[in-house]
Amino acid sequence: MEKPTNTGHLAIKDYPEEIRPREKLKVYGSKSLSDHELLAILLRTGTKEKSALDLAHDILERGGLVSLTQASVEELSQRRGIGLAKAAQIIAAVELSKRLSRQSMGVRPVIKTPQDAAQLVIAEMAYLDREHFKVINLNTKNQVMVIDTVSVGSLNASLVHPREVFKLPLKRSAASLILLHNHPSGETQPSQEDINITKRLCDAGHLLGIELIDHLIIGQNNFLSMKEKGYF
Numbered sequence: 001m002e003k004p005t006n007t008g009h010l011a012i013k014d015y016p017e018e019i020r021p022r023e024k025l026k027v028y029g030s031k032s033l034s035d036h037e038l039l040a041i042l043l044r045t046g047t048k049e050k051s052a053l054d055l056a057h058d059i060l061e062r063g064g065l066v067s068l069t070q071a072s073v074e075e076l077s078q079r080r081g082i083g084l085a086k087a088a089q090i091i092a093a094v095e096l097s098k099r100l101s102r103q104s105m106g107v108r109p110v111i112k113t114p115q116d117a118a119q120l121v122i123a124e125m126a127y128l129d130r131e132h133f134k135v136i137n138l139n140t141k142n143q144v145m146v147i148d149t150v151s152v153g154s155l156n157a158s159l160v161h162p163r164e165v166f167k168l169p170l171k172r173s174a175a176s177l178i179l180l181h182n183h184p185s186g187e188t189q190p191s192q193e194d195i196n197i198t199k200r201l202c203d204a205g206h207l208l209g210i211e212l213i214d215h216l217i218i219g220q221n222n223f224l225s226m227k228e229k230g231y232f
Contacts, residue, residue: 047081108143114225117178125182125218133181137174162204179215188217188224
């Protein structure tokens with residue numbers, strides 16, 4: 001959707017009624033709205049210089065909706081015209097969409113193949129600009145109990161220590177785990193550090209009675225199963 005022209009610094013309430021996002025949603029439904037219009041409804045108000053719709057354009061021109069899945073409240077709140085309240089509203093909406101996506105796949109998805117595990121996270125992790133290390137907790141029926149984020153940052157032994165990886169799974173009595181981390185470069189080939197960490201966590205799992213089923217490396221819309229490739 002193009003910005004309305006010749007409006008100066010009008011608020012959305014001063015736009016013609018037929019192009020106001022809320023009125024369009026009411027008449028035509030949410031599917032008729034652009035990403036910018038939906039975000040403007042979340043923002044609710046603009047500033048003295050810009051309308052909520054203008055702010056939405058500014059936010060999305062830096063990477064679209066995908067950029068919001070990577071942003072933090074702190075990062076968004078530093079943008080001109082956003083602030084803490086608006087940033088919190090955006091992050092909350094993004095998190096709700098992630099949870100809805102997971103729940104729509106079933107209350108407890110069953111993992112039978114590496115592809116099943118990858119599909120749970122690939123949309124979220126494929127374009128992250130930093131490495132995120134996550135752990136899928138499984139019960140005795142290979143059903144997903146929860147997905148934890150253990151660390152954010154370049155993967156190393158200090159960030160991914162066995163005590164941090166197994167702390168919550170032990171409390172939940174998880175039967176097995178699947179490790180996942182992304183490579184911002186898009187490449188899925190494991191580094192020597194990836195291999196060393198995986199072997200270390202596999203050994204720790206044996207001692208604790210929690211099986212390490214696999215370690216997936218997420219690239220850009222693709223992944224590698226370290227188990228299938230024989231790395232451990």
